[in-house]
Amino acid sequence: MALTVDIEKKLNGFRLKSAFEAGDETLAILGASGCGKSLTLKCIAGVEKPDRGYIELDGRVLFDSKRDIDLPARKRGVGYLFQDYALVPNMTVEENIGCGISRDRDKEAEIREKIDAFYLEGLEKKYPSQLSGGQKQRVAIARMLASRPNMIMLDEPFSALDSFLKWQLEQEILSLQERFRGSILFVSHNRDEVYRLCDRVVVMEDGATQEVLGKREMFADPKTLSATLLSGCKNISAAKKTGEHSLFAKDWNTSLETTARVPDDLAYVGFRAHFFEVAEKAGANTVECEVTRVVEDMFSIIVMARAAGSLETNARAYLRWELGKEQWARLNEPKKLLLRMPAHQLILMK
Amino acid sequence: MDFSPLWLSLRVALLATLITFCLGLLAARLVAGMRRAKGLVDGLFTLPLVLPPTVVGFFLLVIFGKNGFIGQMLAQIGAPVVFTWQGAVIASMVVSFPLMYRTARGAFEQMDQNLLAAGRTLGMSEWRLFYKVMLPNSIPSIMAGTVLAFARALGEFGATIMLAGNIPGKTQTVSVAIYTAVQAGNWDLAYEWMGIIVSISFVTIVLMNAWGRYGTRYRRETEKEWH
Numbered sequence: 059m060a061l062t063v064d065i066e067k068k069l070n071g072f073r074l075k076s077a078f079e080a081g082d083e084t085l086a087i088l089g090a091s092g093c094g095k096s097l098t099l100k101c102i103a104g105v106e107k108p109d110r111g112y113i114e115l116d117g118r119v120l121f122d123s124k125r126d127i128d129l130p131a132r133k134r135g136v137g138y139l140f141q142d143y144a145l146v147p148n149m150t151v152e153e154n155i156g157c158g159i160s161r162d163r164d165k166e167a168e169i170r171e172k173i174d175a176f177y178l179e180g181l182e183k184k185y186p187s188q189l190s191g192g193q194k195q196r197v198a199i200a201r202m203l204a205s206r207p208n209m210i211m212l213d214e215p216f217s218a219l220d221s222f223l224k225w226q227l228e229q230e231i232l233s234l235q236e237r238f239r240g241s242i243l244f245v246s247h248n249r250d251e252v253y254r255l256c257d258r259v260v261v262m263e264d265g266a267t268q269e270v271l272g273k274r275e276m277f278a279d280p281k282t283l284s285a286t287l288l289s290g291c292k293n294i295s296a297a298k299k300t301g302e303h304s305l306f307a308k309d310w311n312t313s314l315e316t317t318a319r320v321p322d323d324l325a326y327v328g329f330r331a332h333f334f335e336v337a338e339k340a341g342a343n344t345v346e347c348e349v350t351r352v353v354e355d356m357f358s359i360i361v362m363a364r365a366a367g368s369l370e371t372n373a374r375a376y377l378r379w380e381l382g383k384e385q386w387a388r389l390n391e392p393k394k395l396l397l398r399m400p401a402h403q404l405i406l407m408k
Numbered sequence: 409m410d411f412s413p414l415w416l417s418l419r420v421a422l423l424a425t426l427i428t429f430c431l432g433l434l435a436a437r438l439v440a441g442m443r444r445a446k447g448l449v450d451g452l453f454t455l456p457l458v459l460p461p462t463v464v465g466f467f468l469l470v471i472f473g474k475n476g477f478i479g480q481m482l483a484q485i486g487a488p489v490v491f492t493w494q495g496a497v498i499a500s501m502v503v504s505f506p507l508m509y510r511t512a513r514g515a516f517e518q519m520d521q522n523l524l525a526a527g528r529t530l531g532m533s534e535w536r537l538f539y540k541v542m543l544p545n546s547i548p549s550i551m552a553g554t555v556l557a558f559a560r561a562l563g564e565f566g567a568t569i570m571l572a573g574n575i576p577g578k579t580q581t582v583s584v585a586i587y588t589a590v591q592a593g594n595w596d597l598a599y600e601w602m603g604i605i606v607s608i609s610f611v612t613i614v615l616m617n618a619w620g621r622y623g624t625r626y627r628r629e630t631e632k633e634w635h
Contacts, residue, residue, distance in 0.1 A: 105525040131528035144526035148544040157540075158530035205530045 061209055061241045065101050065111030065121070074098065074108075074265045084235055084242040085270070086252040088288050089262035095245040096141075098262070099211045102243070103138045104131035115241075116208055137207030141214045143198040145186035151197050152182040158205025172200040195227050199234055209241040210234075216251060231255060249290045253277065261285040283407050286328045291405060292378040297327040305406075309374035311367040312345050317402040328405035331360075331380040336389070337398040344398045347377060352391075359386040363395055409597070412577050413585035414604060416493060420581060421562040424500035428557045431501075432508030433550070437538055439509075440516040450513075457506035464503055465570025472498070472571065491573045496581060499567035504557040511553030515546035555616045559609060 064077040076098045078085070087095050100106040102113055104120065107128060113121040115136070120129045145154050152169050159165045173182060176196040186194060195215065202210065215231060216224045228251065235242060235255070246252050252259055253273055260270045263284035271281075280286040286294065295309035299320045306313050307327050314327065337344040347363040354360075361379040368375035379397065439450055456464050472479040472489040482489055489495040519542060527537045543550070565583040572579040574588060582601050589597040 100525070103525070103529050105528060131525070132531040132533065134529070136529055138526065138529040140522050140526055142522065144520070144522040146523060146527070146541050146545075149540075157527065157532060160531060201530065207529075 060114075060116065061102075061243075062112070062114040063098070063102060065098075065108035065113060067097065067101065067106070067108045067111075069097065069106075072097075072265055074101075076101070076262070076265075076267045078260045078267050078270050080241045080243065080258075080270075082240055083258060084244055084256045086256035086259045086273070087243060087245045087262055087267075088247065088249065088252050088259050088285075090247055090284075090288070093262045094265040095247075095262055096213055097265075098267075099138065099213055099243065099245060102134075102211065103136045104129060104134045105138075118208075135206070135208040137202040137205060137210040139195075139198055139202055139210070139212045139215055141217055143186075143194045145194060145197060145201075147186055150183050150185055151178055151189070154186065154197055155201045155204050158201055168204060172204050176200040191223055192226055192230070195230060199230065203234075203238070207240075209243070210238055211243045211245070213245050214247070216246075216248070228254065247288070249277070249288060261288055280328075280405060281407060283326050286326070286405055286407055290330075291328040292331040292380075293329040295327055295374055297324050297406075299324045303401075309368060309372055310345060310365040310377070311375075312365060314399065314404060315342050315401050316404050316406065318404075318406060320406060321408055323408050324406055326407040328407060329377075329399050329403065330405075331378045333400065333403045334377075334379045334381075335398040335400065337396045340396060341398075343401055344396050345377070347395050347397060349393055349395060350376060352386075354383075355380075357383070359383055361386070361395075363397070409600065410577070413580050413582045413601070416496070416580065417562060417582040418608075420493060420496045420500055420568075421558055421564075423497050424504060424561040424564075425554065425558040427497075427501050428505045428508045428561070429554055432505055432553065432557070433512050433543070435505075435509045436512035436516055437542065440513050453509050454506045456502050457510070461503055461564070461566025462570055465499060465567035468495075468499060468502065468567060468571045490571060491575065491579060493572065493579055495572035496564075496568045496579055499571045500561035500564040503564050503567050504560040507556040507560055508553040511549050511556065512546065515549030516542055519545060551616050551619065555613055558612060562605070562609065 060082075061080045063079070065074070067074040072094070074094045074097050076094065087098065089095050097106060101108045102120070108121065108123070110123040111121065112123070113119070115134070119125075119127050120134050121127060146157065149157070152173065155169050155172050156165055159168050173179060176199065178193070178196060178200065181189065181193060186197070189197065212231065216227055232255065244252070244256055256273055258270055259273050259276045261268045261276070261282065261284060263282070268282055268285060276285065277289045280289045280291070283294070295307040297305045297307050299322060300306050300313065302319055303317070304313060304315050305320050305324060305327060340346065346366040348366065349361060349363050351362040352359060353362070358380050359382070361381070363377050363379060364370065364375050365377060377397065435453055439446060439453065442449065469490065470476055472482065472495065474480070474483065474490075479489065487494070489498060523541060523545070524537060527541055532540070563583055564581070565587065568581060569584055574580055574584050580588065582605055586598050586601045589595070589601065
């Protein structure tokens with residue numbers, strides 16, 4: 059039981075080059091908006107046609123440009139949960155769920171079963187426009203499962219929601235994962251959602267997929283600049299190798315030592331905002347910097363500090379440090395800081 | 409007063425609208441889903457709208473006339489078109505067709521593509537998608553197209569007089585009757601016909617609007633709920 063995708067498509071000057079494999083798991087496709095995530099899903103669903111390539115699901119070839127195979131969307135058995143749910147506005151809840159049930163099956167019993175399973179009692183005769191956001195999503199999931207898909211694709215299911223509703227709906231997706239056995243593709247630009255809902259991640263940038271990584275591995279060692287940015291790393295500097303375990307961070311004007319071996323083609327170094335330590339005296343991996351701005355967040359303090367000797371006009375020269383309010387209060391509003399970046403927490407990127 | 413032109417006009421316009429309604433929707437679905445040759449086919453279907461009705465009538469006369477291919481076939485099975493009321497139906501139908509076709513096509517093309525994509529991934533056939541999703545969601549446009557087509561068919565003059573002629577009691581519709589009355593200097597008769605036509609057109613639009621509101625009641629219920 060697995061999904062294999064290896065496709066290419068050109069569309070209005072955009073080049074899609076998507077290749078990955080997924081087993082019976084939830085695989086996240088993480089990427090900025092417009093990077094080709096949704097287009098990849100549409101190609102798998104059969105709604106868009108790739109120029110060339112190969113798509114296989116559970117041993118069944120859905121698309122193969124070499125052998126001229128292009129199964130129509132309705133025969134692919136791919137469940138697609140759209141961002142806006144795409145419920146048919148002129149159909150009631152039960153009619154919407156019935157959309158995916160073929161005539162040879164007991165339609166009424168199956169609709170009944172889905173209504174019960176997704177807590178939709180009393181809403182059977184309502185139209186989508188009379189439902190709340192959470193109800194709409196439950197109807198869309200029920201409708202998708204009623205069509206008995208072999209795999210499921212979730213296209214940014216929480217993108218346009220407020221945080222309270224978002225959490226509720228995330229619970230729905232978790233219970234969907236519990237009841238569905240098969241590949242689930244989860245498309246998102248939000249690293250937190252991805253971390254909570256998935257085991258493995260494939261990062262997409264400018265229409266191209268990168269290597270599939272385990273989520274812990276991906277967030278600990280993102281390997282590429284785009285993956286590092288998507289993983290939420292706030293401090294990034296251009297870097298150059300100076301030794302087997304040392305490098306020079308150009309934007310921070312600092313030499314740093316690393317635990318990991320520095321690759322020859324090192325291009326960037328990154329450091330997460332939460333990991334800074336205050337150093338007593340200058341030493342290895344310490345950066346002297348000047349506090350330029352302090353922003354109070356709800357539960358933390360964000361300190362912007364510029365490394366000594368770096369350019370004032372360079373946005374990357376400003377380090378972002380996030381710390382607890384009490385810790386900041388103990389420091390007595392310093393003008394200058396000596397920050398240490400522990401060697402094992404540096405992110406090295408090619 | 410001889411009411412035969414009125415009955416004839418209503419019969420011709422209703423029949424023409426019925427055929428135009430079906431053909432227009434099918435043509436709109438066909439063209440909306442086309443990738444290649446779309447512009448060409450669309451141009452062909454829209455032509456009767458931009459051509460002078462007399463030119464359309466002339467074309468029809470050539471096609472359905474004694475020397476035309478279809479005309480000869482129809483004559484052989486004993487169903488001639490020229491100078492018959494069926495001819496008036498054909499003329500009205502051809503002239504009103506682009507109005508139905510274009511409004512329906514516009515609605516189909518503006519449909520939320522995700523809605524259709526979702527239907528396809530759920531296993532709905534193209535035909536089921538058409539009458540379960542596309543048609544019901546285009547009701548206001550389809551209503552508007554039908555009203556326009558009916559109005560155009562009811563008022564058809566140029567192509568009708570070319571193909572069906574002006575035979576009182578046989579092919580003389582209200583539009584043609586008004587023309588004939590004015591030509592003969594019978595202004596009272598012309599006024600009477602005018603009043604009748606204005607009333608019918610007005611009532612048609614009111615009825616259609618009411619039907620359109622009923623057809624899209626799922627939208628109205630929403631409004632009630634929210635405001």
